[in-house]
Structures are given as structure tokens and as C-alpha cells.
Amino acid sequence: MFGRxxxxxxxxxxxxxxxxRHVHLKEEVFKQLFDEPLSMKRPLNQVGEFxxxxxxxxxxxxxxxxxxxxIGPFRKYNQVEVSRSDAIILGIDPPVRQSGDLEESETITxxxxxxxxxxxxxxxxxxxxxxxxxxxxxxxNLKHEDLxxxxxxxxxxxxxxxFVKVSDNGYFEIHLDKDDANAFMLKTGDEVEVER
Amino acid sequence: MFGRxxxxxxxxxxxxxxxxRHVHLKEEVFKQLFDEPLSMKRPLNQVGEFxxxxxxxxxxxxxxxxxxxxIGPFRKYNQVEVSRSDAIILGIDPPVRQSGDLEESETITxxxxxxxxxxxxxxxxxxxxxxxxxxxxxxxNLKHEDLxxxxxxxxxxxxxxxFVKVSDNGYFEIHLDKDDANAFMLKTGDEVEVER
Numbered sequence: 040m041f042g043r044x045x046x047x048x049x050x051x052x053x054x055x056x057x058x059x060r061h062v063h064l065k066e067e068v069f070k071q072l073f074d075e076p077l078s079m080k081r082p083l084n085q086v087g088e089f090x091x092x093x094x095x096x097x098x099x100x101x102x103x104x105x106x107x108x109x110i111g112p113f114r115k116y117n118q119v120e121v122s123r124s125d126a127i128i129l130g131i132d133p134p135v136r137q138s139g140d141l142e143e144s145e146t147i148t149x150x151x152x153x154x155x156x157x158x159x160x161x162x163x164x165x166x167x168x169x170x171x172x173x174x175x176x177x178x179x180n181l182k183h184e185d186l187x188x189x190x191x192x193x194x195x196x197x198x199x200x201x202f203v204k205v206s207d208n209g210y211f212e213i214h215l216d217k218d219d220a221n222a223f224m225l226k227t228g229d230e231v232e233v234e235r
Numbered sequence: 236m237f238g239r240x241x242x243x244x245x246x247x248x249x250x251x252x253x254x255x256r257h258v259h260l261k262e263e264v265f266k267q268l269f270d271e272p273l274s275m276k277r278p279l280n281q282v283g284e285f286x287x288x289x290x291x292x293x294x295x296x297x298x299x300x301x302x303x304x305x306i307g308p309f310r311k312y313n314q315v316e317v318s319r320s321d322a323i324i325l326g327i328d329p330p331v332r333q334s335g336d337l338e339e340s341e342t343i344t345x346x347x348x349x350x351x352x353x354x355x356x357x358x359x360x361x362x363x364x365x366x367x368x369x370x371x372x373x374x375x376n377l378k379h380e381d382l383x384x385x386x387x388x389x390x391x392x393x394x395x396x397x398f399v400k401v402s403d404n405g406y407f408e409i410h411l412d413k414d415d416a417n418a419f420m421l422k423t424g425d426e427v428e429v430e431r
Contacts, residue, residue, distance in 0.1 A: 122417065123417040123418070123420055124320070124413070124414075124417045127417070134390070135390035135391055135420075164391075166390070166391075167391065188393075189393075194330070194331035194362070195319075195331055195360075195362075195363065195395075195396075195415075196395075196396045197384075197385075197393060197394045197395040197396050198393045198394040199391075199392075199393040199418075200391075200392045200393050216418075217320070218320075218414055218417040218418040219391075219418045221318065221319040221320045221323070221414040221418070222319070222395075222412075222414040222415045222417070222418035222419070223418070224319055224331075
């Protein structure tokens with residue numbers, strides 16, 4: 040059952056990308072927030088996605104966080120991704136979820152240059168995940184939603200569990216939030232060992 | 236070699252205490268910062284230590300952090316303990332160290348109600364550690380500076396390496412910083428499994 044190929048691929052190296060808090064929007068909500076078109080600031084590694092020129096302020100019952108980047112293109116759902124430390128500032132308790140799994144997630148208010156919108160079932164903490172396309176997944180003998188272990192060997196070493204996310208446009212990289220990155224002193228571009 | 240006793244103690248449960256940024260001071264430096272006596276706000280679990288009524292602002296080349304608690308009693312060295320996210324705000328790069336190991340650590344400025352002091356070799360990120368006294372260490376078959384693994388089983392699960400810190404006044408608890416706590420969604424009082 041555990042052949043040579045599988046054994047060889049029990050460990051692999053992947054690159055870290057640290058995700059700051061950000062927002063995905065439906066076009067209709069974007070238009071309530073801004074009087075300008077969604078415009079690209081820079082492309083992201085995930086194929087077709089981009090950081091836009093537009094930012095919002097997040098507002099919760101306890102506090103606000105300004106300058107939160109809108110990610111393009113528009114999506115079929117509104118989704119605000121924050122870290123635990125962000126959630127504490129805002130005074131909310133978002134569940135840890137995969138992208139798009141928004142049922143009974145948190146309510147949050149967005150303030151744009153034109154207007155303000157309160158979104159229900161819209162705010163999550165993103166599950167740690169490792170993006171890849173089907174070819175890479177096959178090469179690594181992994182499938183969508185497999186759990187892997189990200190190993191960190193430094194002065195604040197340890198291991199983080201993360202989920203495999205297979206998609207057509209999946210660029211091979213590990214997505215961690217700022218809290219994860221700071222706890223383990225990692226930054227975008229760092230290479231780490233991943234165990235199946 | 237691995238008898239019954241050792242096997243039984245390969246895992247144990249310990250309680251988490253989350254340490255926010257804080258400052259230990261020599262009496263002479265405290266007197267440069269404050270025109271009032273060091274006074275107790277509340278005792279800490281570590282026997283003899285207390286959170287004082289006095290707070291300072293930390294100042295680095297890039298930013299400031301206000302309301303940072305002075306911990307009593309006075310020590311024989313000045314030591315400022317910050318997290319990685321604090322270090323990024325301040326614009327400094329403190330090494331990860333045990334308490335008291337300050338050689339070639341960071342420079343930082345403290346602002347009190349009376350005055351301002353810049354301290355060289357004074358700022359570190361605290362190593363993750365688990366406090367205990369000699370009796371507890373013996374019971375768990377651990378010794379000072381042993382490396383243990385703190386296991387977290389939740390939606391952001393994983394493992395953090397931590398060092399055993401044996402001292403006379405050691406109250407049995409795990410000290411993590413805010414970044415660690417937020418990355419793993421832990422709070423003071425949470426119980427976790429520790430592996431030798």
C-alpha cells in the first residue's frame with residue numbers, strides 16, 4: 040500500500056504567502072461602497088486575482104480597521120477575511136472557514152468612499168490552506184481538503200495544520216494569516232517543509 | 236530504558252497564560268521614568284511577581300506602543316518583552332531569548348510619566364516557555380531547558396515548541412505571547428496537551 044512513490048512524497052517544500060485582512064465583493068455591493076470602477080493595483084499569484092486600488096474600513100461593535108484591500112475580480116458572494124487579532128479589535132467572533140462557506144458567519148460593516156454597507160454572514164477567519172492545481176496535487180499525491188502539516192524550524196518553531204485547496208487557477212503556495220506569520224516569524228517568500 | 240513511569244508521563248495537561256508586552260526594570264531606571272513608587276495592581280501567578288500600576292510607552296524607530304505594563308518587583312536588569320507584531324510596529328528586530336539573556340538584544344526607548352530612557356541590549360521576544368518548580372519538574376521527568384511540544388486541537392490546530400523553565404517560584408503554566416495565542420485561538424486559562 041505504501042509504495043516507493045508515496046514514501047518519497049511524504050515531505051515537500053512550499054513557499055509561504057502571508058495574507059493580510061481583505062475583502063471579496065459582489066459587484067452590486069461594490070457599487071454601494073464606491074463611485075469609481077474596481078481597478079487593479081497589482082496582480083496576485085492566484086491566477087486572475089488582483090489587489091485593487093480600492094480599500095474599505097471594517098467596522099465592528101468594538102472598533103474599526105482602516106485601509107483594508109478589496110480583492111478583484113468581483114465574486115458571487117461577499118466575504119471579509121480577518122485574523123483573530125483583527126476580530127478582537129473589531130469585537131466580533133468569526134468562525135474559521137474555507138472560502139465561500141459563509142453560513143452563520145459574522146456580521147460586519149464596510150465603509151467605502153461613497154457609502155456604508157452592513158453584511159450578514161460575511162466575515163470569517165480563513166482556514167490555513169495550501170493552493171495548488173490538479174496537476175500539482177496529483178504529483179504530490181494529495182487531494183482537495185487533505186490536511187497537511189506545515190513545519191517551522193526556527194527560534195519559534197512548531198507546526199501548523201493546513202488544508203489542501205485544489206483549483207484550476209491554484210498557484211502553489213501556502214496561505215497563512217498575519218497572526219500565524221508573526222507567531223512563527225514567517226514572511227511571504229519563506230520556504231517551509233510540508234508533511235503529508 | 237523506557238519504563239512504565241516514563242511512558243505514562245510522555246503527555247501531560249498544562250494551562251495557558253497569555254503574556255502581553257511588558258517591562259522589567261532596575262530601580263534606578265524606574266526612578267528616571269516615574270516620580271512615584273512602584274505599586275501593585277494585581278499579583279501574577281509566578282510567586283512574588285506583580286503587575287504594577289505603572290505603564291510606559293515603548294518607542295522605536297518606526298512607531299510607539301502606549302500602556303505597556305511594568306512588572307514588579309525590580310530586577311537586576313532592564314528587560315522589555317514584545318511579540319513579533321509589536322516589533323514590526325516599533326520597527327525593531329529583537330531576538331528570541333530566555334529572560335535575562337540580553338547580550339546583543341535590541342535598543343528601545345521607554346517613556347514614563349516623569350522622563351524618557353533609551354536602553355541598549357534590553358528588548359527581546361520571549362521564548363515560549365512552561366514554568367514549573369523543581370518538584371513538578373521531577374514529577375514530570377523534565378529538566379530546565381528541555382524542549383516540549385504544546386499541542387493545539389481546534390480549527391487552527393498545530394504544535395508550538397516551548398522550553399521548560401524550572402525556578403523556585405515557578406507556578407506551573409505555559410507562557411505564550413499574543414501572536415501565539417491569536418494564531419492558535421488560545422486564551423489565558425485554556426488547557427492544552429503537552430508532549431515531552
